[in-house]
Structure formats: structure tokens, C-alpha cells
Amino acid sequence: MDVVIPKGRVLHARPAAALARMAGEYRSVITLQNLTNGRGPVNARSVVSLLSLGATAGACVRILADGDDAVAATAALAGALMQLLEAEASA
Amino acid sequence: MSRVLSGRPGAPGMRVGRAVLHDPLKRSLRAPPIGDARVRLASALQRADADLGLLQAHVPLSDEASIIGFQRELLRDPELLARIHASIDRLGVEAAVTEALDHYGALLLSLEDPILRERAADLRDVEQRILRALTGDEAAVAFDDPVVLVARQLLPSELAAIDATMLAGVCLAGAGPSSHVVILARALGVPVVLFDAAALHSISADERLLVDGSRGIVVVEPSASQVAEASESEGHRVHRDVLKHDLRLTAVVGSLAEAQSAHARGAAGIGLLRSEFLFADSSSTAAPSVAEQTAAYRAVADCFPEQPVTIRLFDAGGDKPLSFLSAGKQTNPALGTRGVRLLLEHPGLMRDQITAIAALADARIRVLVPMVTDIGELLRTREIFDSVCGGLVDPARPKFGVMIEVPAAALMADVLIQHVDFFSIGTNDLAQFTLAADRDDAHYASYGDGLHPAVLRLIEMTVQAAHACGKPVSVCGEAAGRMDVAAALIGLGVDELAVGM
Numbered sequence: 001m002d003v004v005i006p007k008g009r010v011l012h013a014r015p016a017a018a019l020a021r022m023a024g025e026y027r028s029v030i031t032l033q034n035l036t037n038g039r040g041p042v043n044a045r046s047v048v049s050l051l052s053l054g055a056t057a058g059a060c061v062r063i064l065a066d067g068d069d070a071v072a073a074t075a076a077l078a079g080a081l082m083q084l085l086e087a088e089a090s091a
Numbered sequence: 092m093s094r095v096l097s098g099r100p101g102a103p104g105m106r107v108g109r110a111v112l113h114d115p116l117k118r119s120l121r122a123p124p125i126g127d128a129r130v131r132l133a134s135a136l137q138r139a140d141a142d143l144g145l146l147q148a149h150v151p152l153s154d155e156a157s158i159i160g161f162q163r164e165l166l167r168d169p170e171l172l173a174r175i176h177a178s179i180d181r182l183g184v185e186a187a188v189t190e191a192l193d194h195y196g197a198l199l200l201s202l203e204d205p206i207l208r209e210r211a212a213d214l215r216d217v218e219q220r221i222l223r224a225l226t227g228d229e230a231a232v233a234f235d236d237p238v239v240l241v242a243r244q245l246l247p248s249e250l251a252a253i254d255a256t257m258l259a260g261v262c263l264a265g266a267g268p269s270s271h272v273v274i275l276a277r278a279l280g281v282p283v284v285l286f287d288a289a290a291l292h293s294i295s296a297d298e299r300l301l302v303d304g305s306r307g308i309v310v311v312e313p314s315a316s317q318v319a320e321a322s323e324s325e326g327h328r329v330h331r332d333v334l335k336h337d338l339r340l341t342a343v344v345g346s347l348a349e350a351q352s353a354h355a356r357g358a359a360g361i362g363l364l365r366s367e368f369l370f371a372d373s374s375s376t377a378a379p380s381v382a383e384q385t386a387a388y389r390a391v392a393d394c395f396p397e398q399p400v401t402i403r404l405f406d407a408g409g410d411k412p413l414s415f416l417s418a419g420k421q422t423n424p425a426l427g428t429r430g431v432r433l434l435l436e437h438p439g440l441m442r443d444q445i446t447a448i449a450a451l452a453d454a455r456i457r458v459l460v461p462m463v464t465d466i467g468e469l470l471r472t473r474e475i476f477d478s479v480c481g482g483l484v485d486p487a488r489p490k491f492g493v494m495i496e497v498p499a500a501a502l503m504a505d506v507l508i509q510h511v512d513f514f515s516i517g518t519n520d521l522a523q524f525t526l527a528a529d530r531d532d533a534h535y536a537s538y539g540d541g542l543h544p545a546v547l548r549l550i551e552m553t554v555q556a557a558h559a560c561g562k563p564v565s566v567c568g569e570a571a572g573r574m575d576v577a578a579a580l581i582g583l584g585v586d587e588l589a590v591g592m
Contacts, residue, residue, distance in 0.1 A: 008158070012206050013161040020164055046170035047161065048195045051210055054202040 001063045001078045002035070006085060009056035013047075015084035020047040022080055028067025030077060033058040044077065092311045096290060100274040100307035101283030105321045107313065108237035108259025110298045112392070113245060128184045132175065134222035135184075140166050142220065149323040158213065165217045171195060185222055192218040212334070223372065234258075239309075243288050245272050248444055255279045260302030262309055264288040267530050268569060277569070277591060284309050339587040341399070343567055345369070347387075350394040352592045360398030362589020363459070363515065363567045364391055366444070367405045367413050378415040378440050384447035392451060399455050401515065401565075401589075402448055404441060406430055406461035415442060425523070430462020430494070435471055445479045452487035459515055461492040463500050466507060473510055496520035503548035504556035514557050515589070518568030522546045542570050547579060554584045565589055 005011060011019075023030045023044035032050060033040035036059040037053070042049035044063070055061050065073040095491045102105035125515065133265075143163045165171060174191040182190060196211040237259040240250075244265050250272055260282040266273055267285065276283045283572030294311065301310040301321050301327050310317055341362030342353030346369065350361060369387045370379045379387070392400045407413040416437060421427035433574025434441040448458055476491050495501050508514065523530045525546050542550075550566065565587035570576040572590035578587065 010204055010206055010433040012204075013210055014157045017161045017164040020168070043170050046168045048168050048199075048214070050168050051207055052195065052198045052202070054204060054207060056204045056207075075373070 001074045002062065003061045003078050003081050005059045006054050006070070007057050009085040010044065010053070011050060011053065011061070012017050012052055013051065015081070015087075016047050016050040016082065016088055019050060019081060020045050023073070023077060026065070026067070026069050026073040026076075028065040028070045028073045030063065030065045030073050033062045033064070035062050093314055093317065096262075096284075096286070096293065096309045096311065097282040098262070098286040098309065099268075101263060101273045101285045101304055101492055102281060103438060104260070104280060104282035104284055105303045105305065106237065106239075106259035107299060107301045107318050107321050108239040110294055110296055110300050111234075111238045112294070112296050113240050113249075122185070124131055125166055128175070128179050130329040132179065132188070132221075133226060136151040136166050136172075138224040139217070139220040142224075145368060154221040159507065161210075162213055162217050162220075165214065166221075179438075184225060185489065189218060189223050195434075201376065201423060205393055215219055223278070224284060227448050238300055241291055242295050250276060250279075250281075255281060260284070260292065260300070260304065262286060262291060262300070262302065264291050265531070268464050277572070286542075303488050314392050338585070339565075339586055340582055341397075341401075341565070341589045342592045343589050344391070344592075347390050347394070348390045349592075350581070354394045357590050358395075358592055360455075361391065361393050361400045362390075362565050362587055364400065364402045365406065366402050367416075370415075371413065371579070376414055378443065381443050381450070383442060384509055389451055389457075392453065392456060395455075397455070399457055401459050401492075403459040404434055404444055407433055407468045408462075425529075431460050431468050431472055432464075433469060434460075436550035438475060441472070442475050442479060443474055447481050448489055449483060451489070452483060454490065455490055456487055456488040457490040457513065460491075460493045461517075462520070463507070464497045466503065466510075469493055469507055469510055495549075495553050498525050498549060501553050504553040505559070508556050508560050508562060511562070513562055514564045516550055516564060516566045516568075516585075518542065518550075518570045521549060521568075525549060542576055542579065547583065550580065550585070551583050558584060560575060563587065 005027035030044035032044050032053060033042070034053040034055050037054055039053045041062075041064065042053060044050065053061070063074050063077050063081070067073070101311065113157070113406050133373035136397065140163055143159050143166075147327060171191055174194060175187045178190055179187040186375050192214045196214045199211045200208055202208055234254065234257040237257055239260045239262060240253070240258065241262045242264070250261070258281050259277075261276055262284050264286050265288060268556065273283050273285070282302045282305050284302055284304055299312050301313040301317055303309070303321075313321070339359045341360045342350070343363040343365070344350045344353055344361055345365040350364070352363070362433070365387070388402060405413065405416055406429070407416045408418055408424055408427065412418065416433060418424070418428035418433050445458060448456060458476065460469070463472075465468050473491065480488055490512040492511045492515055493507060494499070494512035495504065495514050501521065502505060504514065519530055522528070522543060526543055554564045563586040566585050567589035569589040571580065577588055
């Protein structure tokens with residue numbers, strides 16, 4: 001599933017930490033890749049790897065999961081990513 | 092055949108143990124790293140996480156809390172940990188930690204976004220946290236049987252690194268009853284007997300020693316009946332009598348843990364928080380931020396929700412430098428730039444600390460200025476205090492007081508009292524300066540046993556000056572913890588005794 005980082009937002013420390021914690025709740029191996037700059041794919045459970053994607057505004061981030069709960073994991077992470085970035089803007 | 096060595100009392104208590112000779116040059120206490128590298132790493136990560144958890148609980152600002160949350164997430168980052176584990180056998184724990192965090196730090200620094208690049212500093216912070224936790228682990232020295240440490244020189248940090256449950260006592264040269272290492276031993280409940288260096292030569296390694304810190308003697312190879320007597324006395328350790336007097340018995344503390352323990356032991360507040368101890372293990376040359384300080388003070392103050400909490404401003408000097416507040420080398424540190432003198436050279440730092448304390452907005456909090464000598468220092472400090480706290484009114488305004496530990500201040504107490512809310516007398520330094528006796532010099536330390544009549548007179552003058560204005564006086568220092576001296580202090584009208592608990 002692909003998510004485009006909205007204008008004015010960055011996948012930085014706070015959302016990355018929340019995302020990594022969430023990824024840890026699924027059995028699937030989940031990866032994120034920044035299709036725009038070519039960084040990744042990286043382990044979604046690793047907060048430092050998520051930061052290293054350099055996912056800034058306009059970047060297209062691909063979320064992939066492999067495992068028995070892959071569909072749920074992908075949907076949940078994509079949804080959470082959008083929500084977290086939204087929350088950042090209002091914070 | 093048993094023989095008796097006569098020394099001087101250092102810290103009370105009577106216990107038996109095997110002699111271990113401590114030679115600072117050979118670093119006999121420097122234990123090799125304990126356990127497997129991976130076990131050490133795991134426990135260091137756990138400790139670092141616990142420290143951060145504690146910090147997080149006391150940080151009100153959501154921004155800072157979320158950065159701490161991010162750092163805690165780093166401690167369990169699977170990629171980061173995998174990288175550390177991959178090189179741990181080749182590099183050792185410390186270097187492996189540094190290598191992994193360097194690697195990811197460099198990765199973040201290669202990004203274009205400035206906010207993401209800034210997070211490299213958090214990686215550095217986490218690295219330092221893990222390394223500190225590892226060092227603490229390494230310094231722990233464990234013994235399998237009770238030992239008596241025989242030392243010509245012993246640093247407080249060396250004593251603190253030893254598991255106190257297996258430390259039956261210390262035979263020490265080159266120290267007096269109010270040396271920091273002896274004060275620490277007393278706090279840990281470890282008996283200490285003080286000797287001249289030459290007397291320690293007659294003790295050999297692995298001899299059995301009975302240490303009687305109350306009488307100041309050591310029995311080498313004690314008889315069975317002597318050992319039995321010691322273990323019986325160990326059964327009812329020294330306990331402080333509750334004083335039937337309108338007197339407040341408060342605690343001298345240097346950490347949150349000590350504050351919690353003092354509360355558990357029934358202290359009626361904190362008579363002296365050595366605020367510099369809260370940040371003493373900071374390797375940073377930058378002072379702790381106002382928010383960090385407020386969080387640390389709030390945590391300590393919360394241990395005593397309804398009782399007075401006295402926070403002494405950073406008390407550093409030539410002999411006890413702080414990484415962020417150092418007076419540099421001086422020919423005579425005890426008489427040099429220390430206490431309020433050093434603070435006045437760094438007014439911004441003092442203002443920050445008072446601001447951090449004022450943020451608690453609580454009249455129970457008392458700000459205490461260390462080592463004041465004359466009215467000029469007092470007024471300059473008061474000006475800073477007023478400029479920070481001027482907007483606060485009761486019950487949110489903290490109290491302001493000064494330490495009386497220089498004879499000049501005691502002699503001028505009637506003048507100084509006009510500008511403060513309370514006095515706190517520090518007997519260790521007051522005795523040292525009044526008697527011209529180095530508190531670390533065993534030859535002259537006996538002046539400081541109990542209190543010399545000259546010191547008692549200064550205390551009396553101070554109490555009378557304060558009471559004439561209806562203001563309270565507390566006494567802190569080793570002497571206040573001794574029953575005989577405490578009785579004298581109560582007789583002089585002291586309102587509060589602050590003791591190590």
C-alpha cells in the first residue's frame with residue numbers, strides 16, 4: 001500500500017516511534033520504502049530505520065507486509081501513518 | 092592469638108570480616124567486567140530504559156516527553172540491536188554500541204530534512220546513556236564473604252561501588268570523621284575505624300578483623316566470644332531515638348532514592364538536598380536545563396507532599412567540581428572560589444536554578460545559598476532571587492535562606508538575618524574553619540568529634556540572632572546525627588536537625 005506524505009509533514013521522531021511500536025504488534029514482517037528517494041525498504045519495527053527513510057512532504061512511501069496478518073498490518077500501518085502525520089500538524 | 096589495634100571512631104557498628112588490602116595504585120577494587128558481554132548489554136539497556144522511564148514520568152512538557160519516548164524506542168530498536176550484536180564479540184560491548192549508533196547517526200546526518208538530522212543528537216544521547224549504564228555495571232565489586240577493607244586512601248566512588256551487604260567494615264587512614272568517604276560509610280551503615288597510615292601496616296591480607304567503629308578499635312583474629320558479641324550487637328543496630336522535643340528531624344539527601352528512603356524512615360521533610368548530586372553524573376559541560384531541573388526537584392519534593400523541602404543551590408568548588416560548574420585549580424580549594432562565590436561568577440546558572448525551583452510554586456520549598464561569608468554576597472544573591480520570584484506571592488513563593496558555615500557569617504548573623512527567611516548551619520565546614528582543622532586530616536579531626544565549645548558558641552550566636560527575628564534555624568552535618576551533640580544543639584534552641592538517614 002502506498003502513502004504520500006502530505007504537504008508540510010515529515011515522518012519524524014514522534015510518529016516514527018508510534019509506528020514502530022505498532023508494527024511490533026503484528027506477526028508479519030513489515031517494511032517501508034521511500035519510493036521517491038529510493039531509501040529502504042526498512043524494518044518497520046526499527047524507529048531509527050524509519051527516520052532514515054527521510055520521508056518528507058511529497059514522498060511516496062510503500063508499506064509491504066509478509067505474514068499471516070499481512071493485510072491487517074498493511075492497512076493498519078497505512079491508516080496510522082496518515083493519522084499520525086495529521087496529528088503532528090495540529091500539535 | 093588476637094591483638095587489638097586502637098584507632099579513632101569513624102562510623103558506628105561492629106562486624107567481622109576478612110581483610111582485603113586496597114592499594115589505589117594497583118586498583119585492586121577495579122573488578123573485571125562481570126559476565127558475558129550480551130548479558131551486560133541487556134542489563135545496561137534495561138537500566139537505561141528504567142532511567143528514561145523515570146525521567147518521562149516527571150516531564151510535563153509533551154514535546155520533551157515524546158523525545159524521551161523516542162529514545163526509549165531506540166533502546167529496543169531491532170535493527171540497532173542486531174547491529175550491536177553483530178560486532179559485540181569482535182569489538183566488545185562499549186565499542187559495539189558506539190559503532191552501531193555512529194552508523195545510524197551518520198545515516199540520519201545524510202538526510203536533507205533538518206529536523207531528521209537533529210535526531211542524530213538523540214542517538215548520541217542514547218549512546219551515552221547505555222555507556223553510563225555499562226560503566227555502573229562494571230564498577231560494581233562483589234565479594235562472596237564479608238570483607239573489611241584496609242585502605243590508606245579511599246574515594247567515595249570506590250566505596251559506593253562495593254556491594255555494602257558484604258562490606259563488614261573499613262580501616263581507613265588519611266581521613267577524619269567528616270571526610271566524605273566516612274560520611275558515606277555511615278549512610279551505608281558500614282563501620283569505620285580511622286588510623287594513621289603507619290598503623291595499617293600491621294594488618295595482613297586475609298586476616299580476620301573485628302571492626303568496632305563505635306569504640307574505634309579493630310581486633311585482629313578475634314576470639315569466638317568476641318565474634319559472638321559482635322554478631323549480637325549487629326542484631327540491634329544503632330537506631331535513632333525519637334526526640335521528645337518540638338524539633339524537626341529532617342533528612343540530608345543527594346538523590347531521589349535517598350529522598351524516598353528518608354520518607355520511608357519517617358523524616359519530617361528534607362533539611363538539605365544537595366542539588367549538585369542530582370546532576371553529578373552528567374558528563375555534559377552544559378548545565379541541566381531549567382525543565383530538567385524542575386522535573387528533578389519536583390520528583391524529590393513529591394516524596395514529602397506536605398513537609399518542607401530545602402534545596403541547596405549548586406555547591407561546587409575546587410575540591411568537588413561539577414562538569415558544568417568548575418572553579419578550576421586553586422592553591423587552597425577550601426578557602427577559594429566555592430559555594431556562593433562560584434555561583435556569583437555564573438549568575439545565569441544561578442538564575443536558571445532559582446527559576447527551576449520557583450516553577451514548583453510552592454512555599455514549602457526553601458532555597459538555600461551555600462557558603463555565604465558576608466552581606467555583599469547575600470544581597471547580590473537575594474537580588475537574583477527577588478527578580479525571579481518577585482511575581483510569586485504566598486503560598487507559591489519559596490523561602491530564601493543561607494548556610495552559616497563560615498565563622499564570619501555566624502559572627503554577623505544578626506545582620507544577615509534581616510535579609511533571609513531562615514538559617515541553616517553547616518557544622519562540618521563551620522568546625523573546620525573555626526578550628527583551622529582540615530576535616531580530612533586525621534590528626535586534627537578529633538577537634539571535630541562532637542562539637543568544640545568555640546563552634547557551639549557560634550551556633551548559639553546564630554540561633555539567638557534568628558530567634559530574635561522569629562526565624563528558624565536548622566543544623567546539618569555529621570554532628571547533628573550524634574545523640575550527645577544533638578542534645579547540646581537542642582539546648583541551644585535549634586529548631587531542626589538535618590541528618591543523613
